[in-house]
Amino acid sequence: MKLNERSVAHYALSNSPADHRGFLRTWGGPGTPPTPSGTGRRCWFVLKGNLLFSFESREARAPLGLVVLEGCTVELAEAPVPEEFAFTICFNAPGVRPYLLAADGPAAQEAWVKVLSRASFGYMRLVVRELENQLRDARQSLALHRHSSWKAGTSSCKTQPPDQLSRGLENGHTLSRDYSPMGLVEAGGSRPAGRNLAECELQGAASLLGRGQSPVSPETSCFSTLHDWYGQEILELRRGWRQRARGSQLKCEQQDKP
């Protein structure tokens, strides 16, 4: 199977941040006997993302080997392995031999096991998505707070009973009582009386996030994306306020009629 090895090696040596590095003794892996023998080979290891590179030495100009850390489990090695501070990388896939590695001391062993266990792309993606949600929630809370203080000045016709904002508040963020001048808050959730507003908020933020636009993207100029991002929120809010103002005006007029 072909692989863009030159690019991979370049990435290994580049100054992109390493997630961990250090000396480890190694057995197993391509070209070595299937059972541990001798004291193993001492190599310089560099972890970048889900890729574990090994080098002959710290100054080596090309990686010796690569382990792709997907679909594997990392565990402290147990007896009868005679090596101290050893751990294994075992793959779920059939026919893929486990790697046996040993650190220089207990602290190094623990650090390696921890960082290798969290090296998978999936773990990183989980954390990023979680933070995405948290940021969206935080922005919604902020927007609702702003909306509530705005609304305090307008007419107070109640249109609908508050619904649960289920998605937004699953992460344990609840709106504080400060945000409830109109009595909109219930335990665990709330929704502004204008349905459209929350939906616009979610859609606006979600569509931006959904498009995969991270403001820290190499292709876009950082500031203009950020500007659009936050500007979008303001535009949606304004639209919502105007709609609601019109809507509640009509409703009040209707209610006044016999």
Place this chain on the structure above:
Amino acid sequence: MRYNEKELQALSRQPAELAAELGMRGPKKGSVVKRRLVKLVVNFLFYFRTDEAEVGRREGGPRAGVGELGSPDGPPIRLVCPQPVGALLLEHCRVTQEEPSGFSISFIEDPERKYHFECYSEEQCLEWMGALRRASYEFMRRSLIFYRNEIQKMTGKDPLEQFGISEEARFQLSGLKA
């Protein structure tokens, strides 16, 4: 550089972010466009042969690993010979639109050396480009650092504390490079 091909083969069988049959042309001068089944899994782009005859012959065999792939409008493609022809690690890559329905992938150390891909529409092309740009660990790291910083500014709390990873070097703001 030594690596275990079986690790990559196993990875290529994992659920894909995106998969489709595309035209693919290697970076070497004079290379021709070949139909390939292209599959994006984590930060790797795998490409498989789409030999129809081969697929038909081996279907149902004892070692067949079948997967359903294909574009929503096209016929389903049953992949029974699961070894990829090749893989591209997508770190430090640049994705460029070459034609309305075609894009290329090149790498930072040699930007003129391009892998070309042909899609059936501009929509599909843009979809792939977006997915490929987001498919690197480096991209996720930058996003994470950004979100963490924003949340800290807005709420005063470090969202990584709940994961117990707030001290890890890879998530520090200082790790962001231009």
